[in-house]
Amino acid sequence: MTRLQRTRAALLFLATVLLALASFHNGVAAQDEMSVTALRVSLNDLRNAVEQIKSDAFAEDATDASLAAHRAGLERASRDVLIVAVDASNVLKTANQLLTDLGAVPESGALPESEAVAEERQRLNALRAEATLIVRDAELLSVQVTTVVDQITSLRRQLFVRNIFERTPITSAFWDEFKLRLGKETKQFNRLLLFWTRSVSTHKLDKATYATTISLVVAGLILAFLARFVAPAFSRPAVEVRQPYLRRLFSALWIALLPSAAISAIFAAVFYVFREFSLLPGNMEHLARIFLSTMAGFAFLFFLTRAVFAPNRHNWRLFDISEQAARRLSVLVTIMSAVYALDYFITQISEVLASPVAVIVGKSFFATLLIALILSGIMLTRLQNDQASTSRLSRGWAQWFYWPMWCVIGLLTLGVLAGFVSFGKFLSSQVVVTGAILITMYVGILSGRAVGRLGALRETRLGQYLAGPLKFSPLAVDQFGMLAGMALYVAILVIGVPIVLLQWGFQRQDVQSWVSGFFSGFSIGDIQISFGAIALAIAALAIGLIATRIIQRWVTNHILARTRLDSGIKNSVSAGIGYLGTIIAIILALEYTGVDLSSLALIVGALSVGIGFGLQNVVNNFVSGIILLIERPIRVGDWIVVGDHEGYVKKISVRATEVETFDRKSVIIPNADLINTSVSNWMLKDSVGRLIIDVGVSYDANEEQVREILYQIVESDERIATHPEPYIYFKDFGDSALIFQIRVFLRDVNDYIRVAGDSRFAIRKAFREAGIEIPFPQRDIHMTSVAAQADAPQVTANRRKE
Amino acid sequence: MRTTTRSKLLQAPLIAGLIVSFVSPAWAVTIKNADAETRTITITESGERTEQEILPDETVTVCEEGCFITFPNGALTAYTGTEDIVISNGAPVLPF
Numbered sequence: 001m002t003r004l005q006r007t008r009a010a011l012l013f014l015a016t017v018l019l020a021l022a023s024f025h026n027g028v029a030a031q032d033e034m035s036v037t038a039l040r041v042s043l044n045d046l047r048n049a050v051e052q053i054k055s056d057a058f059a060e061d062a063t064d065a066s067l068a069a070h071r072a073g074l075e076r077a078s079r080d081v082l083i084v085a086v087d088a089s090n091v092l093k094t095a096n097q098l099l100t101d102l103g104a105v106p107e108s109g110a111l112p113e114s115e116a117v118a119e120e121r122q123r124l125n126a127l128r129a130e131a132t133l134i135v136r137d138a139e140l141l142s143v144q145v146t147t148v149v150d151q152i153t154s155l156r157r158q159l160f161v162r163n164i165f166e167r168t169p170i171t172s173a174f175w176d177e178f179k180l181r182l183g184k185e186t187k188q189f190n191r192l193l194l195f196w197t198r199s200v201s202t203h204k205l206d207k208a209t210y211a212t213t214i215s216l217v218v219a220g221l222i223l224a225f226l227a228r229f230v231a232p233a234f235s236r237p238a239v240e241v242r243q244p245y246l247r248r249l250f251s252a253l254w255i256a257l258l259p260s261a262a263i264s265a266i267f268a269a270v271f272y273v274f275r276e277f278s279l280l281p282g283n284m285e286h287l288a289r290i291f292l293s294t295m296a297g298f299a300f301l302f303f304l305t306r307a308v309f310a311p312n313r314h315n316w317r318l319f320d321i322s323e324q325a326a327r328r329l330s331v332l333v334t335i336m337s338a339v340y341a342l343d344y345f346i347t348q349i350s351e352v353l354a355s356p357v358a359v360i361v362g363k364s365f366f367a368t369l370l371i372a373l374i375l376s377g378i379m380l381t382r383l384q385n386d387q388a389s390t391s392r393l394s395r396g397w398a399q400w401f402y403w404p405m406w407c408v409i410g411l412l413t414l415g416v417l418a419g420f421v422s423f424g425k426f427l428s429s430q431v432v433v434t435g436a437i438l439i440t441m442y443v444g445i446l447s448g449r450a451v452g453r454l455g456a457l458r459e460t461r462l463g464q465y466l467a468g469p470l471k472f473s474p475l476a477v478d479q480f481g482m483l484a485g486m487a488l489y490v491a492i493l494v495i496g497v498p499i500v501l502l503q504w505g506f507q508r509q510d511v512q513s514w515v516s517g518f519f520s521g522f523s524i525g526d527i528q529i530s531f532g533a534i535a536l537a538i539a540a541l542a543i544g545l546i547a548t549r550i551i552q553r554w555v556t557n558h559i560l561a562r563t564r565l566d567s568g569i570k571n572s573v574s575a576g577i578g579y580l581g582t583i584i585a586i587i588l589a590l591e592y593t594g595v596d597l598s599s600l601a602l603i604v605g606a607l608s609v610g611i612g613f614g615l616q617n618v619v620n621n622f623v624s625g626i627i628l629l630i631e632r633p634i635r636v637g638d639w640i641v642v643g644d645h646e647g648y649v650k651k652i653s654v655r656a657t658e659v660e661t662f663d664r665k666s667v668i669i670p671n672a673d674l675i676n677t678s679v680s681n682w683m684l685k686d687s688v689g690r691l692i693i694d695v696g697v698s699y700d701a702n703e704e705q706v707r708e709i710l711y712q713i714v715e716s717d718e719r720i721a722t723h724p725e726p727y728i729y730f731k732d733f734g735d736s737a738l739i740f741q742i743r744v745f746l747r748d749v750n751d752y753i754r755v756a757g758d759s760r761f762a763i764r765k766a767f768r769e770a771g772i773e774i775p776f777p778q779r780d781i782h783m784t785s786v787a788a789q790a791d792a793p794q795v796t797a798n799r800r801k802e
Numbered sequence: 803m804r805t806t807t808r809s810k811l812l813q814a815p816l817i818a819g820l821i822v823s824f825v826s827p828a829w830a831v832t833i834k835n836a837d838a839e840t841r842t843i844t845i846t847e848s849g850e851r852t853e854q855e856i857l858p859d860e861t862v863t864v865c866e867e868g869c870f871i872t873f874p875n876g877a878l879t880a881y882t883g884t885e886d887i888v889i890s891n892g893a894p895v896l897p898f
Contacts, residue, residue, distance in 0.1 A: 078849070082868045085880030092879070135878050139846050139870040146849020 032091050033123075036130050039091070043084050043134055046077050047141055053077075054148050057155070064163075067156050071149055078145045085138035092131040095124045164426050167419045168361045178362035185355050192353075196284050204279060211277040215270040222269075226262050230254075236316045246456050248316055249447040255307035256440055260300035267292040283352055290348040294341050301337035301436055305330045308439060318443070321383040328381055336374040340432045343367030343425075361421045368424040372412045375431065379405060434503050441496040444488060452485030454478060537589040544585025552577045571636050571652070572629045617672070621655045624671035628652055634674060634681055639749060641680035642669055682749045688721060689749025693759055696737030698773035703730065703738060709770060713762045714744050719755050721745040736778035831869065831881050834861040836890045843889075844872040856889065 056062070057070045102121055106113050113121075168174065200208050236251055243251075271292050274280050280288050309330040310317040317326060343364055350360045379402070408427060416424035450456055457463040458477050466472040466480060501514075552574055560570040590600075611619050629652065634640050638649045640659065647661035657674055659667045682689055697706050707728050714726040726744040733739075746755055767774060835841050835856040842855050847869035856862055864871075868883040874892035881887075888895045 079868075082880060082882070085870060086868070086882050089879040089881070132878065135870070135880055138880065139878060142846060142870070143849045143851070149849075 032094060032127055035087065036091055036127060036134070039084050039088050039134050040130070043081070043138060043141070046081055046084065047137075050074065050077055050141065050145055050148065057148070057152050062155070062159075064156055064159055067152050067159070071152050074145050074149050074152070078142055078149075081138050081142050081145065085135050085142075088131045088134040088138065092128060092135065095128040095131065099124050099128070164423050165420060166422050168357065168421060169419050170365065170417070174358060174362070177356075177358045181356050181359045182362070185350065185353060185359050188353055189349060192283065192287075196281075199281075200279060204277075207277045208279055211273050211279055214273050215266075218269040218273070219266045222262050222266050226258065230258055236310070236313050238313065239315050242315045244459060246447070246450045246460055248318055249443060249450055250460075251316060252307040252310075252318055252443050253440075253447055256300070256304040256443070259303045260296065263299045264296040267296050286352050287349065290345060290352070294345040294348075297344075297433075298337055298341040301341070301432070302334055304436055304440060305333045305337070308443070309333075319383075325381050325383045329378060332374055332378050332381070336371055336378075336432060337436075339367055339370050339374070340428065344429075364421050364425045365416055368412060368416045368421065368428050371428045371432070372409050372416075375405070375409050375412075379409070430503070434500055437496060437499055437503065441492050444492040444496075448485040448488035448492070450485075451488065452482045457481030457484070533592060537592040540592045541585050541589035544588055545582065548578060548581025548585060551581065569632075569635075572632065575629055575652075617670075618655065621671045624675040625652065625654045625657075627675055628657070628671055633679060633684065635683075638684070639682040641682075642673060643677065645669065687748045687750065689746050689752060691720075691742075691744050691746050691752060691756055691759075693742040693756060693763075694731075695740045695742065695763060696734055696774060697740065697767070698737060698775045701738070701772045703740075705770060706738075706740060706772060709766045709772075710740060710742055710763065713759060713766060714742055716762075717755060717759065719747055719751045721747050736775045830863045830866050831871070831883055831885050831887060832861055832863050833871075833887045833889060835859060836888050836895075837892065841874045841889050841892060843874070846870040846872075 053070045053073050057067060062070075099121070102117060102124070105121070236255070271280075271288060274288065275285060308318055309321075309326040311327045311330045312323070314323050314326070321329075346363050347360055350363075408431060412424050412427050415421075415427070455478065457480065458467065458474060463477050463481070466477050467474065472480065555577060556570065556574045560573060563570075565573075607615075628634065634649050634652070634657070636649050636652060640646070640649055642659070645659055645661060645667045647659045647665075647667065650658040650660045650666065652658075652671075654671075656668045656670050659669055661667060695706075695710065697703075707730075710728045711726070714720050714728075715722075720726060721744070724745050726742065729741040729743055731739040731741045742759065746752060764774075833843065833856060835858055838858050840855055840857050842853055845852050845854060845864050847865040848867070854862060854864065865881065865883055868881060870878060870880050871887075871894070872878045873889065873894050877893060879894060
């Protein structure tokens with residue numbers, strides 16, 4: 001390709017790119033106009049919605065529930081308005097950017113710009129104006145929405161006070177009206193029921209049969225499940241001994257919650273089935289809902305009473321009260337619940353039938369007085385049998401409730417008699433329902449505390465199950481208990497508090513917006529704190545770690561187990577997966593909190609100072625550990641020598657490595673030592689090791705025969721490698737013996753001691769059979785005596801004389 | 803060995819929780835004044851207007867849940883609450 005051709009090709013490419021960019025730009029421009037129009041439309045929609053809510057909210061017949069719903073609607077609208085405004089701002093930004101790109105308008109004297117550019121400039125200016133207007137309108141609307149929200153809040157406060165303190169004078173005229181209206185209402189209700197039964201039995205008999213059958217089957221299934229799997233674990237058999245505290249608590253908690261949950265489920269199923277078969281026309285649907293929910297509520301109160309007071313089961317009772325007191329209390333509380341439920345049900349029916357106030361007030365008048373009476377009976381119950389002490393509720397911690405309770409009873413009675421029936425009703429409902437919920441929560445919190453106590457869980461069936469089939473250590477069981485206790489606290493607060501708030505007249509929407517506020521957090525100064533986000537992050541981390549552990553185990557057991565990799569590599573891979581998973585889990589958790597990872601720089605900075613001073617060693621060892629895993633100079637199972645320590649590598653962890661010496665002593669060697677000092681590893685490349693045995697034989701022996709015997713011995717041993725070949729080395733003419741050396745390589749150096757020992761046994765045996773002697777150290781001693789030397793010439797001399 | 807891994811499992815979330823509670827999440831708009839004079843901005847958050855002065859070279863953190871901000875040059879812009887803005891010559895510059 002010539003240079004000219006190349007240049008042309010490059011130009012062509014450039015032109016294509018420019019063309020593509022230009023067409024993209026046009027597309028964006030068209031899109032901008034469309035999106036601005038769309039934004040204007042959605043903003044207008046939002047404004048209309050807000051107007052609608054405003055007019056609805058300030059209408060005459062607004063109730064607390066409808067106001068709460070409106071408020072939630074406004075909060076949603078406020079968020080949407082902001083989204084629209086942000087979109088418009090983005091359009092604005094793009095338009096500004098493009099205008100800057102076009103450059104300034106040429107001055108009057110200068111060359112006028114081309115028509116296309118002028119047109120584009122005009123278009124962008126229009127776009128900018130419109131987008132600005134949208135943002136401005138959105139801001140105004142958001143201010144307006146807040147004003148309406150504030151108004152609604154104050155309106156609800158007024159409404160609440162008005163409703164509670166509404167007074168109906170209880171006069172004879174009132175009672176006359178009550179009697180008259182009650183008769184009418186009863187007739188109306190009967191007519192409704194009669195009409196319903198007649199229409200069902202004549203026109204929808206088959207449907208009704210189906211629905212009843214399905215309901216019965218569902219109820220049967222739920223009850224069977226409960227009886228088969230749940231009840232045996234939590235039933236309270238008549239036992240001779242007082243049950244452990246934790247067991248009593250748990251059985252109370254379950255007896256309070258499980259049966260009522262099952263009943264609620266059955267009722268919900270029945271309701272759904274009958275509605276689906278369109279057996280509940282018009283008001284009947286509402287009536288059925290009221291009836292079933294009231295029954296479910298009563299069931300809860302009933303079982304809670306039995307759970308707490310445990311009549312006829314004194315060994316299961318939570319409090320130390322007499323059998324008599326338990327029976328009396330449970331009967332009284334059950335009657336009170338029944339009265340409350342009945343009153344609630346009738347009031348709801350009256351509302352459905354649009355009954356006059358007189359009927360509702362009149363009935364609640366009786367119900368509330370009755371509840372006050374029963375409450376007095378409860379307060380007067382003698383808790384213990386012994387006659388001497390007046391151990392009523394006025395003793396001990398209960399006295400904090402005793403006098404306030406009498407005040408409530410007095411207030412209830414006087415209030416109702418004075419005509420403040422709504423107020424009395426409100427109070428009695430607080431006592432019955434809020435009391436029940438608080439008692440349940442209290443039992444739950446006691447259970448949480450008891451579970452968390454050291455060693456408590458070990459004695460329960462769950463603890464025994466964990467320790468038995470699941471092989472938890474006692475400490476792990478305790479830790480599990482602590483976690484379970486904490487989880488129980490959280491669950492109780494998360495479920496209980498909203499229910500209590502609902503009971504106090506807050507609406508569902510309020511609670512929802514608090515919950516979402518809780519999750520989106522609040523700020524102290526510049527610091528944004530959100531429990532929800534932290535909880536989510538912790539959950540994400542826990543799930544991440546558990547998932548890592550599962551993946552790690554799976555890879556180890558299913559993939560690595562089927563490879564021929566040695567255990568060291570398997571270990572490294574598994575450890576690597578562990579670290580990777582942990583890091584991912586931590587990053588995931590941080591992401592959940594919305595943490596700006598750049599602000600982690602602060603922490604890293606702080607840490608680096610710490611590393612400089614104190615953590616140097618730890619980090620050094622940590623990094624060394626990672627190098628050990630990557631470079632693998634030593635592996636698990638290797639026979640190594642580090643400094644004075646010799647033994648097998650048992651475990652390589654992040655900071656240190658565990659070496660087990662031959663006398664079963666574990667030596668923890670910091671990883672840095674393994675990297676920085678010289679390490680002897682018998683088994684780095686292979687497990688071959690050399691064995692040298694010295695053998696000394698007598699000078700009388702035939703050295704060729706000796707060599708033959710030694711060769712036979714080493715060659716007959718399977719553990720000695722044939723390549724490199726064994727070698728018998730004639731080492732030295734020693735002082736007392738001929739020194740031979742057996743130099744062999746062992747297939748597995750771990751056999752060192754055994755082969756050396758066995759070989760010596762064999763050598764000794766073979767030499768004995770062949771008559772070859774292994775000599776003791778020998779010395780030829782030449783004795784010279786001084787006296788003998790002195791005598792010797794004399795003797796010779798004497799001989800000469802003779 | 804079983805015990806140590808379990809207690810590690812317990813420790814990890816606690817430590818992470820601690821770290822998380824120290825590193826505050828950055829759900830906010832940060833505004834840095836790059837001009838040599840004090841600038842005043844108007845913030846409309848949750849329907850309430852407040853004015854804020856920013857000294858030269860000061861960085862402030864405002865509005866966690868999205869807001870409208872009016873800048874000294876009259877520009878009005880909406881933010882979701884995650885942006886970092888620099889004021890230059892009285893006008894917002896959003897580093898992309």
